Amino acid sequence: MLGEKFRPWGEFSWLFSKSDPLEWNIVGCISFEDRCFGILQKFPTNQICRRLFFNINPPHSDFIIPQVNKIQANYSMLKALGLRDSEIINVNLLENVDSFLRPLNSFLNESNGNIVLDISSLPKRFFFPMLKIILKNDNLNNLIVTYTKPKKYTSEELSWDPSDWSHIPTFMSTDYRNEKISLAIVSVGFVPLGLPNLLTGKYSDAEVKLLFPHPPGAPHYQRNWEFVRRIYQSYPRISINEMQRVHALDTSDAFNKLSDLTNNGSYKSILAPYGPKPNSLAMALFAIEHGVAVVYTQPRFYSQNYCTGVKESYAYWIVNSKNKLYTV
Structure with a gap:
């Protein structure tokens, strides 16, 4: 706290x-x-x-x-x-x-x-x-x-048919078309939903940092690592040893980690909120405070379970x- x-x-x-x-x-x-x-x-x-x-x-x-x-x-x-x-x-x-x-x-x-x-x-x-x-x-x-x-959570697929990557509405930086992004911060969740395509496309030159939730507990632990594996396959520049571990419920700690990683918002960065809602809340608050862009691949369908x-x-x-x- x-x-x-x-x-x-x-x-x-x-x-x-x-x-x-x-x-x-x-x-x-x-x-x-x-x-x-x-x-x-x-x-x-x-x-x-x-x-x-x-x-x-x-x-x-x-x-x-x-x-x-x-x-x-x-x-x-x-x-x-x-x-x-x-x-x-x-x-x-x-x-x-x-x-x-x-x-x-x-x-x-x-x-x-x-x-x-x-x-x-x-x-x-x-x-x-x-x-x-x-x-x-x-x-x-x-x-x-x-x-x-x-x-x-269900053991079946949670969501599918993601849209193309896009900025979350109202979370687009004003000069995003010409902006050179140096850092992409991803909150690790269960399903990457097209995120690897984003990291190997427009932001392929950006350094990628992962916020890994803990303590995840079984079976969440396996799903979180599968998320990391699928990103790593497409973007091997990610350093697994440098993942930032944040408590899955601690919004304040996640906010502080974002501040540290971006030098209090001075680095040109984007945020990708795929992890636990309290960590996503930290990303939203940080983006509002610093005018940082937030990108996501919104799924069209969710499992009824x-x-x-x-x-x-x-x-x-x-x-x-x-x-x-x-x-x-």
Whole structure:
């Protein structure tokens, strides 16, 4: 929890027991993942002011019906936890970002300035731009990001049919077309999703550094190393011995590692968030702070059994009484 700057984080119920009893506005999503309702299960109902949940519809496919059925079941669970129809916005996975940033901006402007962003089931192309617009809102007083772990991930393929590599919406550097990138930092996850093509293409001259999550535990350990192996096959310049190990849940430590690797943002770099959500959160915060580009290959399809069950929820203070904690 302690780094160069005190940035409170920890198990959700514990952290909230140590915080002032404020009223909060919660932003989340309805997903086929059970953990999409984890935070509402644990949130003190007398501290919920308003909610905004995005019902993210998958692209049409031959296997869409089981996934839609799971979304509907979780929709019913969220309604049982108090979510109202008026607090739900329907969007498509690959829709233009304005479809969710416009209602989010209106929600922020009408709020009391205390925001909880639950990233547990939000795709990165959603929560990265959401985080940026929240941090730039003049009305913001406090921001906590929450993340719920699932009980298990499926052993089958997690996602597939990735789009061509692209910048995550709103995370493109202004002069990216002519920019010479010296460093590419990759957060190691389960599936590279076309990442090797990016590293051997436009950024083939960049030095590559890997953020490796620990302690991963079986079977995650094998999947993380398979991710590294597949990148190494295409990009053997990577030094396995120089991987940066970061705790899978410690956003503050990951943020500090990014600062160290880039000399506090002075190196021309890109970020590729393929690892655990708390590490991706660190990349989003670092990119917002330094204007760094973030690239990703968004999958079009996810396994309907991507993950199941609900375990611990974690909370991360990002802004406290208008004081931004993730700055250099």
